[in-house]
Amino acid sequence: MGVYVYDNSFNGLICAIKAAAIDAAAEITLAAPAQDSLFSSAVEVEASPADSAAFLRKLDGLAGEGTAENMKLCWLWNGPEKEKMLLTYARMAFSKGKKLNDLLADPAVAKVLKAAAAVLREGHRLKGFLRFSELSDCTLYARMEPDHNVLPLIAGHFRRRMAASDWVIHDARRNMAALYFGGRLRVAELTGDQTPPRSETDRQVTGLWRTFFEAVAIRERTNPRAQRGGVPLKYRANMPEFDTDL
Template sequence: MSHSLSPLNQPRNTAVGPAAARRPGAPQLTNPALDYTYDGSFEGLLSVLFQIYDRKAAPNSIQPVGAVQGGLFVQPVEVDTDETAAARVWDGLLRYMDKDARTRLFHVFLSEQPDRELLLFRYADLAMRAGRDISEHYADDNVRRVQRLAQQMYREKHRMEAFVRFEKTQDGLFHATIDPDFDVLPLIAPHFTKRYADQRWLIFDKRRRYGLYYDLTRTDVVEFESAAPQRNTSVSATVLDEREPLFKLLWQSYFDHVNIPERKNMKLHRRHMPLRYWRYLSEKQPREQPFRPIQNKRPVQPGGPALGASTAAGE
């Protein structure tokens, strides 16, 4: 499966604004329904949508090639990815929805829901039949699901941006391993590219076996091939920078000292930082040395000398 950092992997300029007025609807799908397959990419799915209306045949199913489950007498139509057709569909959607609504369709695709392809077709078809934006038409189940999945994707994106922790290797590369519920790497790429523009880094999604690599110039998608699944994807201690254990200890010490035990609220803590993220957080790992309160601070008694001031007895 190919991965894109953005829909169609490039910005598209269009003079068409948000669809406020009713537009001409989509052609009627009058031919018998078909089963469609594609290469699993977003551009491939847009190519399928183009073929649906070109053939005037609604989909019984839309499945990636490797996941096709057809019947004995069913011969699915395999649609090759066509960049021109995909761009035409992607730009054409702006006739019926604004850019935010169109972006939500890309987010739903990244959610990896089993029926995401049919869901996106139904949403796009409903918008084209209506001839206008339907993002607030919550009476429709497809609209509600698209909105809900887009919200879940936004939360996962925000958490990944907050909870990613890097480890520095001997060659100066900052490495982080994540295992998100959704395919959010294309969504977090702009954040990390902007925030860590002065260092080389790699964020690896161990569930989907691909990552983002920034080389101080650009961020690229990198894929990892392996004969068998690997359970342990952490960086070996032998390739880490010799100062990395110190960095980890300092990070843990910082969190220990800013913690206020009297205000501890684990229920609220788990709500904002779910347990499934803890395995990647340095501050949540076992302490290599016990926490000790800072010893160089003394309370100032009312009317007493200020910290650091000498006493008359000591002079």
């Protein structure tokens, strides 16, 4: 039985899967240097972007377009054993070919597709729920704490609509941020939670938004259950219309 160790990057995982795909009993583990002795037979896989891209193209060729995309989305998913899930899925691309993504009733395929769908769903939600505030230096800053790592999914969406501003989207749960300054977008680590103060206009605009939010609801139709279905409680901490402290 082979244990393949990767460096916790997407390309690393894909390279590890490529190496393990032919080894029926392989497992894939995160890089864990302190426990090296446990894995005497461990193979450390080097992350190569070129190899990873080539392998993903191969999977798309075998099992049809969308296969690589499903793997990427599943990688962003925050759930247990995704290495194992993706390894099984990649192996099935070899054995099932073009049928793979139609095997909706197969538990292994369904798991990957469900994870991918959950990531897409949260990404879409945050396109709506993300809230920017204007800081004193005119930068727009948004804080979020998503279940899944949706930052790579939504950064492009905001670049498309806010190309003329400078902005930051901060995933406080993963200490990562998308930084868009002077027309250039990059993703970087961002630790700490202190942000510069908000501008005075920003306070006023937020106040107007809260007024609108209250006034637009029809009292005779009050329906907190439907409201919770729309905006689950976990997102509300970063949305000013739900902030009870203001």
